[in-house]
Amino acid sequence: MRKVxxxxxxxxxxxxxxxxxxxxxxxxxxxxxGVTVEKxxxxxxxxxxxxxxxxxxxxxxxxxxxxxxxxxxxxxxHEKPDVVVNIVDASNIExxxxxxxxxxxxxxxxxxxxxxxxxxxxxxxxxxxxxxSKELGLSVIPMxxxxxxxxxxxxxxxxxxxxxxxxxxxxxxDGVERIISAVQEKVIEHNILSxxxxxxxxIKLLEGDEEILKMANFNEEVIKQWIS
Amino acid sequence: MDFIxxxxxxxxxxxxxxxxxxxxxVSKPKSFSDLVDVVVLDKYLxxxxxxxxxxxxxxxxxxxxxxxxxxxDIFFTSAADWAKANIPNEVLASLIGDGVFGGLxxxxxxxxxxxxxxxxxxxxxxTGYLPRAAFVMDRAMTKVGxxxxxxxxxxLGFGCNVPAIMACRTMENEVDRKITIMVNPLMxxxxxxxxxxxxxxxxxxxxxGTVIISMYLLGIILAxxxxxxxxxxxxxxxxxxxxxxxxxxxxxxxxxxxxxxxIRTQIFLKKAATILFIGAVIVWFLxxxxxDATNGGEVLENSYAALIGRAVExxxxxxxxxxxxxxxxxxxxxAKELVVGTLGILYGVESEEAIIDAIAHDFNPITALALMTIxxxxxxxxxxxxxxxRELGEWKLVGLIIAYELLLAYIVAAIIVGIGxxxxxx
Numbered sequence: 001m002r003k004v005x006x007x008x009x010x011x012x013x014x015x016x017x018x019x020x021x022x023x024x025x026x027x028x029x030x031x032x033x034g035v036t037v038e039k040x041x042x043x044x045x046x047x048x049x050x051x052x053x054x055x056x057x058x059x060x061x062x063x064x065x066x067x068x069x070x071x072x073x074x075x076x077x078h079e080k081p082d083v084v085v086n087i088v089d090a091s092n093i094e095x096x097x098x099x100x101x102x103x104x105x106x107x108x109x110x111x112x113x114x115x116x117x118x119x120x121x122x123x124x125x126x127x128x129x130x131x132x133s134k135e136l137g138l139s140v141i142p143m144x145x146x147x148x149x150x151x152x153x154x155x156x157x158x159x160x161x162x163x164x165x166x167x168x169x170x171x172x173x174d175g176v177e178r179i180i181s182a183v184q185e186k187v188i189e190h191n192i193l194s195x196x197x198x199x200x201x202x203i204k205l206l207e208g209d210e211e212i213l214k215m216a217n218f219n220e221e222v223i224k225q226w227i228s
Numbered sequence: 229m230d231f232i233x234x235x236x237x238x239x240x241x242x243x244x245x246x247x248x249x250x251x252x253x254v255s256k257p258k259s260f261s262d263l264v265d266v267v268v269l270d271k272y273l274x275x276x277x278x279x280x281x282x283x284x285x286x287x288x289x290x291x292x293x294x295x296x297x298x299x300x301d302i303f304f305t306s307a308a309d310w311a312k313a314n315i316p317n318e319v320l321a322s323l324i325g326d327g328v329f330g331g332l333x334x335x336x337x338x339x340x341x342x343x344x345x346x347x348x349x350x351x352x353x354x355t356g357y358l359p360r361a362a363f364v365m366d367r368a369m370t371k372v373g374x375x376x377x378x379x380x381x382x383x384l385g386f387g388c389n390v391p392a393i394m395a396c397r398t399m400e401n402e403v404d405r406k407i408t409i410m411v412n413p414l415m416x417x418x419x420x421x422x423x424x425x426x427x428x429x430x431x432x433x434x435x436x437g438t439v440i441i442s443m444y445l446l447g448i449i450l451a452x453x454x455x456x457x458x459x460x461x462x463x464x465x466x467x468x469x470x471x472x473x474x475x476x477x478x479x480x481x482x483x484x485x486x487x488x489x490x491i492r493t494q495i496f497l498k499k500a501a502t503i504l505f506i507g508a509v510i511v512w513f514l515x516x517x518x519x520d521a522t523n524g525g526e527v528l529e530n531s532y533a534a535l536i537g538r539a540v541e542x543x544x545x546x547x548x549x550x551x552x553x554x555x556x557x558x559x560x561x562x563a564k565e566l567v568v569g570t571l572g573i574l575y576g577v578e579s580e581e582a583i584i585d586a587i588a589h590d591f592n593p594i595t596a597l598a599l600m601t602i603x604x605x606x607x608x609x610x611x612x613x614x615x616x617x618r619e620l621g622e623w624k625l626v627g628l629i630i631a632y633e634l635l636l637a638y639i640v641a642a643i644i645v646g647i648g649x650x651x652x653x654x
Contacts, residue, residue: 012475065401093251094243101239124253131250172238179231207232 003162004079005044005051008072008103009087010096011058014115016040017145018087019055022155032071046155049162054081060095062102064211076108077196083161084108085154090120090127090142100136101170107197109165111157112140113150137168179206179227186226192216261476265360274364281357282444285348287437290425293340300340304333319519326573327512328505334572334583335504335565338422342496345421346489349386353488354480358383381408382451385415386444387492389612392417393619403463409619410458410629411451413608416444418496419564423603426568427596430584439597447604450640454632462628499563503610507566511559511573533574547602547641548595557602563609594648598641605637 009015019027023042032039040055056075057068064070076084086103088096093114103110112133120127133140139157143150171177184202187193193201193216204212205223213219268277308329315321352358362383384392389412396409416424420443428439514533528534536558537551544554552574560567575586591599607630608616616626 067397094240094247097243097246098236098239101243126252128250128252132246135246135250170242172235172242176234176238203235207235208230 001048002050002052003082005053005083005085005158006056006075006079006081007053007085007087008056008076008099009058010060010089010092010099013058013087013089013096014145015055015058015087018085018113018115018143018151018154019053021145021148021151022051023053037067037071044155046159049159051083051155051158051162060099062099062106064209070211073106076103076106077200082109083111083158085111085113085158087113087115089116090114090125091116091123093120093125093127104136104138104168104170105197105203106200107167109161110138110168111154111161112136112138113143113145113154114140115143115145115150117142117149118144118147137170138166182227183223192218259476261356264477268357268360269363278361278364279441279445281352281361283437283441285352286345286440289341289344289348290436290440293344296340297337300333301337304329304336308333319516322516323509323512326516327508331508331511331569331573332500332505335422335508335569336500338425338565338568339493339496339500341425342418342421343489343493345418346387346492347485350485350488351480354478354484356475356477359475381412382415382448385412385417387418388495389413389415389417389608390615393612393615396619403459406620406625407455407458407463409616410625411454413612413616413629413633414447414451414454414605416447416604417564418492419499419609420603422565422568424600426571426584426587427591427600430588431591431593431596439600443600443604446601446640450605450636454636458628499565503563504565504569507559507562508569508573511555511566511570514555515573528574547598547638547645548592549599550590552590553599557606560603561607561610563611564603567603594645594652597648598644601644602637602641605633605640607633607637 007015007019019040019042022044024044026044027040027042030039030041031037037057042053042055044051044053054075056072059066059069059072062069062073062076064073075081084103086100088100100110100112114127114129114132117127127142129140129142139161141150141154141157143154145151172180180199180202183206184198187198187201187205192198192205193212201212201216205216205218206227208220208223267273270277308325311329312321312325315324352361381392381395384395392415393409393412396405396412421440424440424443425436428436432439511533514536515528515531517532518530533555534551537554540554540558541549541551544557552571555574556567556570559570571587572583575583607613613626616629617623620626
């Protein structure tokens with residue numbers, strides 16, 4: 001059986017190291033369609049499943065403003081990979097989790113690879129991985145990819161994620177949630193961009209994301225009326 | 229507050245809550261990098277430190293490279309003499325002696341300082357200082373209407389504007405990107421360096437580093453001003469905020485410094501073997517033909533070069549330049565090193581005395597500064613021109629760049645000459 005696995009993360013988190021460790025020599029380098037951004041693909045076999053691994057560009061967020069962010073976002077929304085491995089730099093965990101939050105908003109089937117655990121320790125962080133996993137509602141695999149530590153565990157986690165899809169829900173503060181759910185109701189009611197997760201569409205409409213607004217054929221005024 | 233900021237805050241708030249439950253932060257003494265950053269990233273000290281380091285880089289490059297440059301100079305001068313004395317066909321002798329050894333050789337004299345500038349920059353890069361420089365400059369940049377992220381392309385522009393303009397692709401905001409591209413040609417690329425080195429060496433001995441760094445600063449300041457002007461009149465809006473990481477400081481290794489300096493130097497050498505070589509031959513041809521009229525380059529006034537130069541002369545004469553500078557600026561459009569190569573050929577074929585002495589005869593410190601400034605500003609080179617069109621996509625914007633650059637070059641040069649005259653009168 002073949003499952004699609006996308007690697008997502010900020011720049012400089014060790015994404016290529018993990019990609020290479022997973023795929024070995026079985027990889028192919030090309031371009032994303034229509035742009036000159038490098039696309040790396042590879043194969044990794046585990047038990048009865050063949051993971052088809054796609055390395056997404058290193059990004060900080062999912063706006064449609066930069067080519068890299070747009071590629072990653074379109075891939076996750078349109079190709080709907082079976083698993084998204086979110087590589088998080090444990091020594092910069094706060095900033096890195098920002099992307100994780102957005103992956104969860106996109107309802108991706110996320111596995112967090114918590115890389116650079118050694119650096120985090122040097123910085124004086126003591127991370128309770130089990131607790132973090134529980135709080136986020138998804139698997140978190142501690143790793144030191146440059147020393148090849150955690151690669152096997154990551155494969156196992158990806159394998160289980162292909163079998164059992166997680167759907168974590170993260171609740172923001174009440175004020176924000178009230179606004180999001182008001183818009184989300186309208187999104188569902190009017191069947192707006194129904195092939196995308198409604199919560200994601202609601203947040204993007206509220207953020208004034210130009211591409212989503214254009215696709216939904218809305219202007220920001222309508223949204224403002226909804227929440228007033 | 230926009231909802232985009234509300235969302236960002238909400239996400240970070242939740243991250244804080246989650247980490248509060250799952251992370252324990254053992255307080256540790258500040259790391260070496262943190263301690264250095266307290267000073268280097270200081271609000272007031274940051275920019276002076278940046279300028280001092282850049283100045284030191286140039287001064288280092290200039291002094292260390294001098295003997296190497298002298299050696300190359302001696303080699304090409306004697307090669308030119310040998311060619312002229314030993315090649316029987318006089319046209320061929322002139323081509324090899326004046327065109328190739330005189331013109332191209334004169335550009336290659338500047339290979340050592342360029343290589344050492346690259347070494348100095350590679351050291352700054354490998355230590356991890358350059359991203360800090362970007363951070364320090366961001367504060368100043370956003371004030372003048374440039375995006376902080378544009379500092380990296382701007383910095384790359386010191387090497388070559390072509391990759392620098394392509395690097396603007398990393399900028400998220402389309403308006404920020406276009407503005408950064410449009411002012412990037414003002415960043416002083418290494419092709420302008422030979423021109424600075426020649427004139428600073430000839431007229432400002434002992435202060436070369438200071439003069440050259442002020443050219444770079446002038447470029448930065450003009451880019452900042454133009455960015456503001458272009459944003460105001462053509463785009464509108466505010467630059468978006470910057471998010472960047474600071475790698476820890478590290479000890480640069482000899483190997484990686486030399487490798488990255490060599491890669492950049494190689495580009496210069498390749499350029500010398502191709503476009504600069506062709507340019508030198510063209511300039512030589514223009515300067516000695518028609519062969520009979522110029523008497524084999526003896527009477528430069530009758531050459532095709534003089535014809536072109538005289539056409540440009542009325543425009544630049546008020547600044548104190550003669551037609552030779554006109555030809556140099558004309559060919560400089562192909563590649564900026566050719567300004568120096570052209571002067572080498574024009575002065576070389578005419579007189580046997582050292583070219584620098586000949587140049588010292590036709591220029592003075594004020595006109596030298598003015599010519600350096602014009603070379604900095606006046607036009608993007610041919611390669612940059614191509615990449616500007618490709619990355620901006622609109623001829624209109626490329627036209628705008630050319631118009632503002634020509635105008636700006638003239639105005640700034642006129643101001644320099646004006647101030648120079650004023651000081652003389654005083």
